[in-house]
Amino acid sequence: MLQELTTYIGDTNKTQASLVTFVLVLVGAKIILDLTRKDRTPPGPRGVPLFGYLPFFGTHPHITFRKLRQKYGDIFKVQMGSFPAVVISGKELIKEALVKKGDDFSGRPNFYMNTILGAETLSFGQFSQSFITHKKIAYNLLYVFANARKNPIEDTVNEEAKIAVSEFNKQNGKSFSPSDIIYASVGSVLFQICYGRHTNIHEEDETFQIFLKNTRQFTQFVGSGNPVDVIPWLRYVMPWKVSTVTELVHQVREIRKQKVEESLKTYTPSNARHLADGLTDVVREAEADPSSVFTAERIYSILDDIVGAGFDTLSTTLNWALLLLTANPTVQRKVHAEIDDVLGDRQPKLDDKSKMHYCVATIHEVSRFAGITPLSLPHAAIKDTELEGYTIQKGTIVIPNMYSISHDEVLWGDPFTFRPERFLDADGKLDKNITDGFNPFSMGRRKCVGEFFARMELFLFFTGILQNCILSKPDHIKEYSFDTVFGLTVSPVEYEICASLR
Numbered sequence: 183m184l185q186e187l188t189t190y191i192g193d194t195n196k197t198q199a200s201l202v203t204f205v206l207v208l209v210g211a212k213i214i215l216d217l218t219r220k221d222r223t224p225p226g227p228r229g230v231p232l233f234g235y236l237p238f239f240g241t242h243p244h245i246t247f248r249k250l251r252q253k254y255g256d257i258f259k260v261q262m263g264s265f266p267a268v269v270i271s272g273k274e275l276i277k278e279a280l281v282k283k284g285d286d287f288s289g290r291p292n293f294y295m296n297t298i299l300g301a302e303t304l305s306f307g308q309f310s311q312s313f314i315t316h317k318k319i320a321y322n323l324l325y326v327f328a329n330a331r332k333n334p335i336e337d338t339v340n341e342e343a344k345i346a347v348s349e350f351n352k353q354n355g356k357s358f359s360p361s362d363i364i365y366a367s368v369g370s371v372l373f374q375i376c377y378g379r380h381t382n383i384h385e386e387d388e389t390f391q392i393f394l395k396n397t398r399q400f401t402q403f404v405g406s407g408n409p410v411d412v413i414p415w416l417r418y419v420m421p422w423k424v425s426t427v428t429e430l431v432h433q434v435r436e437i438r439k440q441k442v443e444e445s446l447k448t449y450t451p452s453n454a455r456h457l458a459d460g461l462t463d464v465v466r467e468a469e470a471d472p473s474s475v476f477t478a479e480r481i482y483s484i485l486d487d488i489v490g491a492g493f494d495t496l497s498t499t500l501n502w503a504l505l506l507l508t509a510n511p512t513v514q515r516k517v518h519a520e521i522d523d524v525l526g527d528r529q530p531k532l533d534d535k536s537k538m539h540y541c542v543a544t545i546h547e548v549s550r551f552a553g554i555t556p557l558s559l560p561h562a563a564i565k566d567t568e569l570e571g572y573t574i575q576k577g578t579i580v581i582p583n584m585y586s587i588s589h590d591e592v593l594w595g596d597p598f599t600f601r602p603e604r605f606l607d608a609d610g611k612l613d614k615n616i617t618d619g620f621n622p623f624s625m626g627r628r629k630c631v632g633e634f635f636a637r638m639e640l641f642l643f644f645t646g647i648l649q650n651c652i653l654s655k656p657d658h659i660k661e662y663s664f665d666t667v668f669g670l671t672v673s674p675v676e677y678e679i680c681a682s683l684r
């Protein structure tokens with residue numbers, strides 16, 4: 183018995199000693215691994231437990247990031263709630279990430295919103311082979327429309343610019359805020375491009391009014407930020423943040439479904455009257471192809487993406503244009519002079535763009551100065567990869583700091599001055615080297631699918647409105663403030679102008 187006990191104790195001691203040795207070897211190995219590990223995490227500020235650096239983002243994160251860049255450099259790490267994120271600044275590094283290493287950084291973060299929108303939307307869907315085809319469908323369709331012989335974009339925007347001018351004129355020279363008028367006109371163009379022309383959409387189409395209201399609510403709600411996106415457990419604390427957005431998404435989709443159903447009643451194949459018809463052609467092709475991975479819902483959801491991504495961006499840019507031209511009468515005079523010279527009294531056409539260098543330079547400068555998408559849309563690393571010698575792990579959010587390009591002092595000299603001439607050469611022609619210097623539509627795999635469409639629309643609206651109006655600062659305003667509201671896009675704080683007919 184004693185013998186057995188001694189053997190047992192001896193065995194136990196041996197077992198314990200082996201265990202201790204095993205643990206020590208593990209700890210030692212871990213220390214050596216850590217010391218020799220090639221992983222390097224970008225530097226960055228510390229945050230607080232659970233929320234990370236989110237509470238310090240402030241009301242204007244791009245301004246906070248500008249300061250952090252001075253301390254930490256072109257790439258730094260910030261914890262966004264449950265997600266690690268890196269902010270990348272400077273033209274070269276952003277290009278490196280989004281273009282040269284585009285395949286690594288073309289994902290979208292797994293935000294909670296994606297579980298509501300569904301994983302297959304164009305703007306928030308994950309990067310994959312089928313995403314590339316999805317984007318091509320949207321691009322090709324927009325391209326066909328934009329280049330149609332009888333261009334529906336040209337006619338529709340010219341008509342809406344006239345309506346906006348007549349709304350301005352109804353103010354009888356008194357000061358007013360133009361933002362609602364611009365919003366309705368831009369919405370009307372998108373709605374008609376998607377679902378067909380309407381002679382008096384503003385007054386007679388009830389669905390259009392509901393569409394305007396729903397889209398505005400959606401933009402305001404999403405624009406005010408949804409913490410559930412980055413801290414998913416907050417959905418148990420703030421369930422309304424999920425239910426409200428789910429309801430708004432549902433409403434926006436219902437209108438699209440209703441309009442698509444209406445258009446199907448009079449649809450004839452290969453005779454697209456609008457984008458919904460064009461997409462029906464694609465749906466029919468996909469249905470006839472057993473290897474296609476595209477459902478009708480995924481194809482038609484392109485309409486939601488076009489409205490979702492095109493509405494707020496275009497109306498905010500035009501809003502900035504009106505403010506900046508009112509605040510800068512010399513620029514406005516030069517714009518008027520070029521319009522009189524090239525257009526006279528006739529309506530603008532897209533072909534005029536190549537002759538109207540000053541107007542186009544002014545639109546570039548509005549986009550640069552306003553920087554409405556200063557942080558683009560967030561990207562995500564789709565695999566473990568490297569940038570600037572730092573390890574970026576799969577799933578890390580990647581924030582392209584576009585503001586660091588639009589307001590780069592080395593690139594522009596005086597980035598906080600509104601000066602369209604910076605885009606012109608000595609002969610007053612657009613300087614392509616400079617226009618290429620900044621692209622507010624981003625770059626690489628996820629760049630804006632509506633860039634050319636947006637550029638057309640901005641040109642036609644801008645020249646159409648300015649051709650017929652003189653904008654001036656109301657007497658009660660001493661000087662305009664260029665303060666901004668950071669939301670889905672960065673917009674100017676509410677402002678007023680006076681407008682008189684030319």
Ligand code: HEM
Pocket residue numbers: 304305306317324487488489491492493495496499554555558559560561622623624625627628629630631632633635636
């Ligand atoms: C002034 C107007 C506009 C600006 C400044 C703008 C800017 C942008 C930016 C910065 C992105 C994110 C790119 C990235 O993730 O790297 C984007 C994406 C997108 N834009 Fe635009 N956009 C504008 C107008 C439009 C219009 C009119 C449409 C549709 C006709 C549109 C459709 C889209 C879509 C579908 C995406 C998502 C692309 C993707 O995830 O791959 N945008 N846009």
